[in-house]
Amino acid sequence: MKSIRLDPRTLxxxxxxxxxxxxxxxxxxxxxxxxxACALLQVACGYPTMAIKWSVGFVVLVVLLxxxxxxxxxxxxxxxxxxxxxxxxxYLCLMVGALAIRSTxxxxxxxxxxxxxxxxxFLIPLSITIRYFPMLxxxxxxxxxxxxxxxxxPSQRIECFTVPLIMSxxxxxDELSAAAVTRGIENPIxxxxxxxxxxxxxxxxxxxxxxxxxxxxxxxx
Amino acid sequence: MEGKQQDIAAELSxxxxxxxSGDVALHAVNLSVYRGECVLLCGRSGCGKTTITKCMNGxxxxxxxxxxxxxKAVVAGLDIDTTQMYELALxxxxxxxxxxxxxxxxxxxxxxAFGLESAGxxxxxxxxxxxxxxxxxxxERLMHRNVVTMSGGEKQSLVYASVxxxxxxxxxxxxxxANLDAGAIEILRTQIAKTxxxxxxxxxxxxxxxxxxxxxxxxxxIEDGRVVREFTRDEFTALSEEERHALGLRTLxxxxxxxxxxxxxxxxxxxxxxxxxxxxxxxxxxxxxxMAKYQLPRxxxxxxxxxxxxxxxxxxxxxxxxxxRCLAGLERxxxxxxxxxxxxxxxxxxxxxxxxIMQDVNHQLFSxxxxxxxxxxxxxxxxxxxxxxxxxxDLLHLKERHPMALSGGQKQRLAIATGLLAEKRILLFDEPxxxxxxDHMVGVSKLMQDLKTRAVAIVVATHxxxxxxxxxxxxxxxxxxxxxxxxxxx
Amino acid sequence: xxxxxxxxxxxxxxxxxxxxxxxxxxxxxxxxLYFVLNFAFMLMSGLHPMIWILMPGLIALTTGxxxxxxxxxVRKAGAVVIMGFITALIYFVTGMFTPLILGMMAAACIVxxxxxxxxxxxxxxxxxxxxxxxxxxxCGSPLPIWIFHDSFFAQIASQGxxxxxxxxxxxxxxxxxxxxxxxxxxxxxxxxALIAKALFRKHFEKAGMI
Numbered sequence: 001m002k003s004i005r006l007d008p009r010t011l012x013x014x015x016x017x018x019x020x021x022x023x024x025x026x027x028x029x030x031x032x033x034x035x036x037a038c039a040l041l042q043v044a045c046g047y048p049t050m051a052i053k054w055s056v057g058f059v060v061l062v063v064l065l066x067x068x069x070x071x072x073x074x075x076x077x078x079x080x081x082x083x084x085x086x087x088x089x090x091y092l093c094l095m096v097g098a099l100a101i102r103s104t105x106x107x108x109x110x111x112x113x114x115x116x117x118x119x120x121x122f123l124i125p126l127s128i129t130i131r132y133f134p135m136l137x138x139x140x141x142x143x144x145x146x147x148x149x150x151x152x153x154p155s156q157r158i159e160c161f162t163v164p165l166i167m168s169x170x171x172x173x174d175e176l177s178a179a180a181v182t183r184g185i186e187n188p189i190x191x192x193x194x195x196x197x198x199x200x201x202x203x204x205x206x207x208x209x210x211x212x213x214x215x216x217x218x219x220x221x
Numbered sequence: 222m223e224g225k226q227q228d229i230a231a232e233l234s235x236x237x238x239x240x241x242s243g244d245v246a247l248h249a250v251n252l253s254v255y256r257g258e259c260v261l262l263c264g265r266s267g268c269g270k271t272t273i274t275k276c277m278n279g280x281x282x283x284x285x286x287x288x289x290x291x292x293k294a295v296v297a298g299l300d301i302d303t304t305q306m307y308e309l310a311l312x313x314x315x316x317x318x319x320x321x322x323x324x325x326x327x328x329x330x331x332x333x334a335f336g337l338e339s340a341g342x343x344x345x346x347x348x349x350x351x352x353x354x355x356x357x358x359x360x361e362r363l364m365h366r367n368v369v370t371m372s373g374g375e376k377q378s379l380v381y382a383s384v385x386x387x388x389x390x391x392x393x394x395x396x397x398x399a400n401l402d403a404g405a406i407e408i409l410r411t412q413i414a415k416t417x418x419x420x421x422x423x424x425x426x427x428x429x430x431x432x433x434x435x436x437x438x439x440x441x442x443i444e445d446g447r448v449v450r451e452f453t454r455d456e457f458t459a460l461s462e463e464e465r466h467a468l469g470l471r472t473l474x475x476x477x478x479x480x481x482x483x484x485x486x487x488x489x490x491x492x493x494x495x496x497x498x499x500x501x502x503x504x505x506x507x508x509x510x511x512m513a514k515y516q517l518p519r520x521x522x523x524x525x526x527x528x529x530x531x532x533x534x535x536x537x538x539x540x541x542x543x544x545x546r547c548l549a550g551l552e553r554x555x556x557x558x559x560x561x562x563x564x565x566x567x568x569x570x571x572x573x574x575x576x577x578i579m580q581d582v583n584h585q586l587f588s589x590x591x592x593x594x595x596x597x598x599x600x601x602x603x604x605x606x607x608x609x610x611x612x613x614x615d616l617l618h619l620k621e622r623h624p625m626a627l628s629g630g631q632k633q634r635l636a637i638a639t640g641l642l643a644e645k646r647i648l649l650f651d652e653p654x655x656x657x658x659x660d661h662m663v664g665v666s667k668l669m670q671d672l673k674t675r676a677v678a679i680v681v682a683t684h685x686x687x688x689x690x691x692x693x694x695x696x697x698x699x700x701x702x703x704x705x706x707x708x709x710x711x
Numbered sequence: 712x713x714x715x716x717x718x719x720x721x722x723x724x725x726x727x728x729x730x731x732x733x734x735x736x737x738x739x740x741x742x743x744l745y746f747v748l749n750f751a752f753m754l755m756s757g758l759h760p761m762i763w764i765l766m767p768g769l770i771a772l773t774t775g776x777x778x779x780x781x782x783x784x785v786r787k788a789g790a791v792v793i794m795g796f797i798t799a800l801i802y803f804v805t806g807m808f809t810p811l812i813l814g815m816m817a818a819a820c821i822v823x824x825x826x827x828x829x830x831x832x833x834x835x836x837x838x839x840x841x842x843x844x845x846x847x848x849x850c851g852s853p854l855p856i857w858i859f860h861d862s863f864f865a866q867i868a869s870q871g872x873x874x875x876x877x878x879x880x881x882x883x884x885x886x887x888x889x890x891x892x893x894x895x896x897x898x899x900x901x902x903x904a905l906i907a908k909a910l911f912r913k914h915f916e917k918a919g920m921i
Contacts, residue, residue: 012804019809023859025866070871074879077872081880082856083757085866090806097806107331109804121730125793126800128739129746131327134369136743139584145551146585148572150598150643160587160597163914166744166776167625168583170920173740175322177733182278183384184310185325186732189341194334196344284733306732589913625918 003046008112241287314389374405399656402538499562502678510554532693541682576640598639666692768895771846775903812851819848
């Protein structure tokens with residue numbers, strides 16, 4: 001079966017509806033129905049493993065909250081109950097979020113936001129932030145390695161880690177800006193995109209389904 | 222040139238540039254570049270060749286605040302002063318030194334389209350131009366990939382291809398090979414050759430000259446912010462070694478023609494110890510998780526004696542770096558034996574005994590002054606000892622300076638100073654001459670030879686043949702090491 | 712003699728107040744640093760309700776450097792709003808955001824921008840005040856404990872926790888705790904800003920990077 005590819009705009013709307021449903025009081029039956037719907041969506045988009053992991057995760061979560069934590073000593077249960085309950089409430093958002101991250105590139109996402117008239121002033125920094133994450137990770141790794149080769153006293157470790165990292169970030173910002181500006185990033189003309197996003201029938205069906213589920217959940221609340 | 226005046230692609234008239242610090246970078250420079258030419262700007266570090274490229278792509282004066290520029294610059298028919306950077310971007314393409322910080326997207330396909338998207342080009346046209354660029358530059362292997370997983374050389378190729386896709390008239394390249402290994406430099410060469418064949422104009426500021434000897438039309442020597450000499454290609458390649466050295470220029474010959482003796486045998490291994498000194502560094506069957514993908518299971522074996530500088534060459538840049546990191550105990554899954562003067566070193570002992578001077582020295586400078594950096598490395602060292610080491614590395618006069626305010630070469634020497642002060646026994650250098658001009662490269666090779674007098678093992682990973690022949694006593698090829706053709710194994 | 716050009720003011724004209732390409736990239740990079748620290752504490756807050764309540768404060772303590780650096784490099788309107796927007800958007804896409812947090816962050820950013828505008832984008836006091844306002848935005852994360860109190864505790868009760876437990880947990884949703892929630896980011900933001908300033912003096916200014 002061919003998997004569908006959702007437009008990022010659909011995913012954003014789905015995330016929003018999931019947020020709406022999140023803090024409504026829901027019976028267990030309704031929760032299970034909603035989680036299953038999300039899992040089905042993940043499968044339809046071509047991520048069956050993701051669907052299985054999240055479904056199993058939900059079961060584990062419910063079991064932990066209902067059966068395990070109540071019988072543990074108060075000190076232990078205090079630590080986890082509030083956060084796990086919160087996780088349970090936003091579970092749908094997390095599921096749709098996981099799908100969004102796997103199935104969309106930053107480029108597609110910013111193109112979608114651009115179609116909603118969010119200006120480049122916001123979209124450019126957003127792209128840069130996400131693009132910088134992997135580099136941040138590798139820079140941090142190099143600095144940690146360099147620190148291993150020196151015996152740095154614990155009191156100075158934070159400073160010795162932070163300073164080169166910030167220096168590196170500052171230098172990267174300067175170099176990246178020079179490259180960006182010479183590539184024409186400041187062009188005031190509307191940017192085009194090779195993504196060619198369009199809402200297809202799959203998108204509309206998903207949206208319709210989400211709205212229906214949302215209404216039903218509100219009605220039952 | 223033919224009698225008729227060719228089209229001028231770029232012209233600088235009376236350009237003088239002063240940086241905010243007050244330093245004068247260029248004095249009344251006059252320069253003309255004709256359409257279809259490839260012009261090399263060469264000279265010592267700090268001569269002003271980079272500044273000239275900045276005047277050509279608009280970085281000076283639009284981008285660098287506080288830098289003043291007088292004179293007139295017209296590139297690709299556009300007056301730099303009155304043209305916006307994004308308008309210049311359509312006609313002038315720029316490639317800079319650092320492959321890690323010139324891309325904006327995480328997927329290569331999106332990156333190729335980036336410049337054209339910013340210019341508002343129709344998506345179908347973008348696809349067409351990207352396809353044409355990929356075909357021209359034979360860059361298929363770069364497509365449909367995650368940029369993060371690419372090597373430095375591949376990233377730089379991608380940057381070049383992305384700029385090429387914008388189809389500018391003039392290409393301005395500012396030391397594009399500074400961070401590349403031999404294989405990547407060759408690829409860049411083919412990209413530049415293709416660009417020239419397509420009729421574009423290229424201005425390139427470089428230290429590394431050997432890969433350009435067939436491509437350039439003219440070479441312009443810059444010194445202290447002035448154009449001092451101009452050569453045609455033939456005149457330039459005809460320069461003798463002595464003339465080149467006097468001008469501070471790197472070799473023009475193809476790397477393979479330099480005489481370097483690469484050992485196919487680790488002939489010192491198993492021999493008697495030299496003098497009272499220990500047996501040095503002995504490596505047997507070394508491997509790690511990262512190296513496993515391109516080496517034989519029996520691992521890497523070699524020795525580095527006291528009193529010799531061992532060079533490791535080969536175009537596999539990542540293999541050399543991984544080997545050094547593994548030696549220093551920074552890689553996971555380390556197997557095999559590392560011994561220094563007979564004593565076995567496990568991973569954490571390797572951390573303590575080794576020092577790696579990294580390709581990017583900025584990662585290993587932590588303190589707020591040169592002196593404090595030294596104190597960090599050797600808390601119990603006396604001031605006299607610290608001063609002594611700094612003096613020997615020509616850093617004493619910079620004692621109060623912040624490490625990040627030093628030049629690249631000074632930072633490198635500071636890293637070496639901290640290694641010496643920490644009494645590290647194994648000194649590892651990863652491409653210590655990237656981006657260095659001739660005089661500084663000679664300085665580093667002298668430094669290597671001086672370090673030989675101390676009781677340390679010195680291993681240098683480099684692809685710089687000119688440096689190799691000066692600094693290293695013995696040379697091993699990384700492929701030979703990885704495939705177990707050296708050392709006999711365990 | 713040709714006219715001197717300093718940052719080509721003639722060409723840039725009114726661009727001085729608009730965010731340039733360089734500004735946008737600086738904002739992007741420092742927002743990345745901000746987000747990573749923010750996210751780290753968000754994860755840690757799952758360990759204990761007390762950490763969750765202190766989370767906005769702890770974030771304020773540690774994110775002084777990226778925020779203040781960005782303020783120094785981008786002395787224009789919009790930097791803080793964009794940083795907030797990026798943080799909110801990434802959290803939203805990962806599913807970890809609620810309309811409540813979104814609302815609070817938006818309000819915090821607007822207040823911070825106003826403070827910066829009023830203090831003319833210079834002066835340590837103004838930047839610190841803006842930072843404190845900005846840091847209050849994350850209070851929307853633990854806030855549901857108070858605002859959706861009933862829904863929360865109904866769920867916990869329905870999961871079968873004992874009455875003892877519920878009263879213990881309820882202590883966290885008391886009014887004093889609410890005060891701690893809002894006071895911590897303000898106090899720790901000042902501290903975070905002072906740490907950032909000390910580090911700037913010691914390193915970045917000395918190295919000529921600011």
